[in-house]
Amino acid sequence: MKKTIYLFCLFLYTSTNIAQTFEPPVIIDPPNPMVGDTIQVGLFHTFYPPCLTLPANNFQGLSHLFEYDGNDIRLTAVDDSNIIPICNPFPISPAPREWYELGQLPEGEYTLETWIIDNTTPLPVPSSGYFPLVYGPILTFGVTAPISVGLLSTAWMLLYIFLILLITYFIKKHKFFIH
Numbered sequence: 001m002k003k004t005i006y007l008f009c010l011f012l013y014t015s016t017n018i019a020q021t022f023e024p025p026v027i028i029d030p031p032n033p034m035v036g037d038t039i040q041v042g043l044f045h046t047f048y049p050p051c052l053t054l055p056a057n058n059f060q061g062l063s064h065l066f067e068y069d070g071n072d073i074r075l076t077a078v079d080d081s082n083i084i085p086i087c088n089p090f091p092i093s094p095a096p097r098e099w100y101e102l103g104q105l106p107e108g109e110y111t112l113e114t115w116i117i118d119n120t121t122p123l124p125v126p127s128s129g130y131f132p133l134v135y136g137p138i139l140t141f142g143v144t145a146p147i148s149v150g151l152l153s154t155a156w157m158l159l160y161i162f163l164i165l166l167i168t169y170f171i172k173k174h175k176f177f178i179h
Helices: 002-017 149-174
Strands: 026-029 039-044 064-069 072-078 097-103 108-117 139-143
Touching: 026 097, 026 108, 026 139, 039 072, 039 108, 064 097, 072 097
Parallel strands: 072 108
Antiparallel strands: 026 039, 039 097, 064 072, 108 139
16 A cells, blocks of 8 residues: 555656646757857647647748848748647657757847748738737847857966976975975
């Protein structure tokens, strides 16, 4: 009986703490991009209707569109249905994702808003008559300049040389270790 109670407690613990972890619906990869990195946007999707099924093409043959307004980016992805799905992501890790290549961005701070449209909506989405679904929160991320490894390694080398000279000077001046 005690084993059953322990197993039940273990089941409750794992089902409430581990299995209930939701990954965000929209992520970028790499998580901390640098100039020159190819950035991808990953959208959580499921593999069965009526939930979100990505990738899909609209009647124009397009699966997605990135639109830029300065550093504000909007990704509009096409769902494979005639209606906008209403499904919540399941706590699956790693989450099944469809990846869309954003490309390389210059150094700066960016926001990314994601929309989902059905396969009858044109891209870009007209300002009236169509109602895309905002998918996930607006992401804010930065693209940083790569660290100059050459300059950094030169500074470390100069520091090591200076330390060696300093130690040699003190050894000779104070005649340490000399018999």
